[in-house]
Structures are given as C-alpha cells and as structure tokens.
Amino acid sequence: MIDYNHPAFQYYQNVSEQCIHYLSIDGVIFGFHQNQLKVLLLRWKGTDEWSLPGGFILKAESVDLAAQRIIRERTGLQTLYLQQFHVFGETIRYNSEETWRKINLPVQGINWSERTISIGYYALVEYAEVVPTPDFLTEECRWWSLEAIPNLLFDHNHIVEVALQSLRKNVSDQPIGHLLPETFTIPELQRLYETILGHSLDARNFYKKIMAQENLERLAERRAGTPHKAPYLYRFKRSPSGINDIPSYT
C-alpha cells in the first residue's frame, strides 16, 4: 500500500521525471570549530537515523552545479569550495531492506531500492557562516564532530571516511583556509592542520613554514581575551587576479 500523499512519494515522482536515475550526489561538508573537524548531518523525519546531505542531478544540470545546489540548500552559503573525490559504484553498497525499514519510508512499492551510484563531493566551509537547514525528508540538520559520528544510514560512514582520506592526502594543495574565518591566529591555523593531519606539530617550526610561504598578512590587531600572550590576527592574501590562492602547509 503506497501512501501517495507522503512527501517521499512526491519527491520520488519529481526525481523520476526530472532527474537522472541510478545516480546521486552525496556531500561531506567539513567545518572546523573548537579545534575539531565537523561534518553536517541530517536526521530523518520521525527517526533517530542520520545521513549525509545528498540529492539528485537534474537531466539538464551539470554535476558540479548539482553538488553546489545541494550543498547550498543545506548550508545557506552562496560561495562554496567543492571537491569531487570519489564515485561509489558498488552494486550492493548497504543493506537496503534494513535501511528502508530504519527510515520508515512507505515506498516499498516504488523502485527506490534499486542500486544507486553516488558521486562524492566534499566542501570546505566556514563553520560560523553555515545555517544548517534540513530538507523535507529530514527534520534536523546539525554539525557532528568527526569522532562522534553515529552509525549513519546507507554507506555514509564509509563515504565520510573516504572523504577524510582524500582531504588528508591533498591538504598540501587544498585551500584549507576556507575552513577558517576571514581573520585568525597562527595557533588557530596550526590546530586546523593538526586536526586534519591527525598529529601534533611543533609550533616554532609551523611558524617558519607558514611564514615562508608569504601568503599571510599580519593585521595590527591581536586576539583579545586569551588567558596568555595575545596572538596577532592574520588574513590570507588574495591574489590581485581575484583567484583564491590559499596555499597550505606541506
């Protein structure tokens, strides 16, 4: 028995007509807050089950723009740094019966349970700028610390894992600065690198390396309110061309 009024059914109708079948996008949205990497997760209506934000690609929409649209809707951000990182194309990516049961979808009758190939994108965003916004299948959208992530729906734990590996592998040429606010201190930047890399760095050597890159400008102000010596604030130099070049620590 199909509940034709269930929002999921209407969504499915839309997707069927306007979107590309068998293919979806999953987004791992990375933020940085209180010295921890966070990802934005969604809780499905009437359940305690969480998943990554995701969506489908319109038949006349580029894949990059689809990812941008999907992640914009969950974050409220207009400009986004996005990186395609992997295609998850196994025929059996997760236990689908178990999954449909968990999310209470009255959609057994429709073929939503067919295999889906998912293109993984990760985003590097400024935590404080994000307005977490659920979609119409979910009722809560919030940040989770990477270490505290629960068992997610689908194969989303695996996708987060691969996204993180990919981010780690490419830290040296990713614009890591997108995870920080406009101005920040060197120790704050160091915490970010430490968190991504998963090990601590020597503050003195970190200074030297970061300063050697000459893409930071020191502001006159210092960070107030710290219990110890007030650190200077810095900002990434923007290249005159307007292209983001926030290089990074190798």
Next chain:
Amino acid sequence: MIDYNHPAFQYYQNVSEQCIHYLSIDGVIFGFHQNQLKVLLLRWKGTDEWSLPGGFILKAESVDLAAQRIIRERTGLQTLYLQQFHVFGETIRYNSEETWRKINLPVQGINWSERTISIGYYALVEYAEVVPTPDFLTEECRWWSLEAIPNLLFDHNHIVEVALQSLRKNVSDQPIGHLLPETFTIPELQRLYETILGHSLDARNFYKKIMAQENLERLAERRAGTPHKAPYLYRFKRSPSGINDIPSYT
C-alpha cells in the same frame, strides 16, 4: 529515417534496456613503448575519426567492474590496474551535432544525443601484452603516442589531458611498474619516469632513490645486445601477501 539494422541501433537497444542511462565510462589506457607513453584509441567504422574506448554500465554491475570489462575487451588483458580519476559531468561536453555527423550514425531518431555523464578511468598496462581489439562500432584499435594524438571525437582530448595530469600528480603512489614488462633495467625505469614527469632525471641520483626503496631485486642476467655496458635486469618484489606493491619514485 532510422536504419533498424544498423549495428548502432541494435547496440542502442541493448544499452537502453540493460544499461544505466546518461552515464558512461571512458578509459584512458596507458602503455609505454620506445620511451614514449601511448594510449589505445579506436577508429570508428567508415571514418577517420578516433575516440577513447568506452561503454556503459549494466544495471546490476559495479562501476569498477564495468570499467574492467570495457578495458579487458579492448586489450585482451585479464588482470588490470585501473584508477578512477574524474567524473565529466558538464551538460555540454562537446558539439553533439558535429560529432554525430562525423561518425555517420543513422541514429538521429533516437535520443543518443542526450547529455551523458562520463566516469574516467585510466589503466596502466604492459604494452607488449595488449592485443588491441576494436568493438562493433569501430574498425581499428591501435596505440598512439601521446604527442601524436589527433583530434578525437567527443571531449576525449580533454579526458586524456585530465588523465595524464592525474597520473603525473599521483606518480609517487601509483604502481608505475605495471607499464613495464616483468623484468627491466634501471635505465628503462628511469625513461618511464622521465616520460611521465615530462623532464629528465639525473641517472646517478635516480639510482640512489630507487635503490633506497628496496623493492627491486636484481637478477643475475643482464640485458644483452646493447652497444654499451650491459645493464642488470631487475624485477619488482611482490609482497608475500600477494598484494601488488610496486612503489615508486618520489
């Protein structure tokens, strides 16, 4: 007027029923011969137009296995080193009218001209082991030197370019040795690195670095027939676990 007997039409019928729409795989098969990187290209029946090998994904087939199947069919190789490198998802990837004209396909009536998203894979194969085999839309399959590649159909010149960039970026953790025969000399390995990286290396320093990795074993034999000092033959050590670990030059 549609020629229902044209092999392309029958192929399309098959693809429509059994494969995932809007989604395809393109393969950049790299080989190494006479100190040059080569890619395997196909010439379309009755034309002088060349393209990369490609194909579609069966509805119940993993994407990796689809890529493997497609590349196996063109090379005759059973074991393959494959690497997914990019999804080409623009809505307009090439001039489709021009392309259909070039390949003389009597398929105006069917919607083959709809946008296709393509997953790019590259393969590293041993040149001499490959038996180039055309498919039923093409009549010639052969190696082309990277520098001599003609204007290809679709956006395949771009795909080759991106594959090469990706290979270059990841040389340091790709099993480059798959491009060489079982046994080879150090100078031959050096030529391979030089060709991929696009610049020459100092033979003395190359030796040191390669030997420091300790994953080569020197055989008793030497390469005969050279006009100069006969170099030793080497072979990559296979790890006891059976997993390929052909590390590489950084």
Next chain:
DNA sequence: CATCTTTGCGTACTTTTGACATAAAGGTAC
C-alpha cells in the same frame, strides 16, 4: 610583583636533495 602559559623568533643538528667525479663494462673502428 612573582608566576605561569603561550607566542614569536632564533640556533643547531639531521636528513633529503641535487650537482658532479669516476671507474668498470661492453661494444665499434682500425
């Protein structure tokens, strides 16, 4: 004002990288 922690910069040691010397091996020219 003494104490504590953190920032900011400097020095010394180690490892890696890059430039270059040279002897041994194996062919060719005579």
Next chain:
DNA sequence: GTACCTTTATGTCAAAAGTACGCAAAGATG
C-alpha cells in the same frame, strides 16, 4: 689486439629542507 666511445653503476660533497629545542617577550592570574 688496442684505442676509443658510450653507458652503467657507485661514490663524494655541498646546498636545502626538515626537525629538535632554547629562550625572551607578552599578557593574564593570584
């Protein structure tokens, strides 16, 4: 055979990059 040439195989050494660690200045606390 012998002189000569090219290429392989190893070695040396200095520059550069990376790592460990010393220490004074800044700012809050008691």
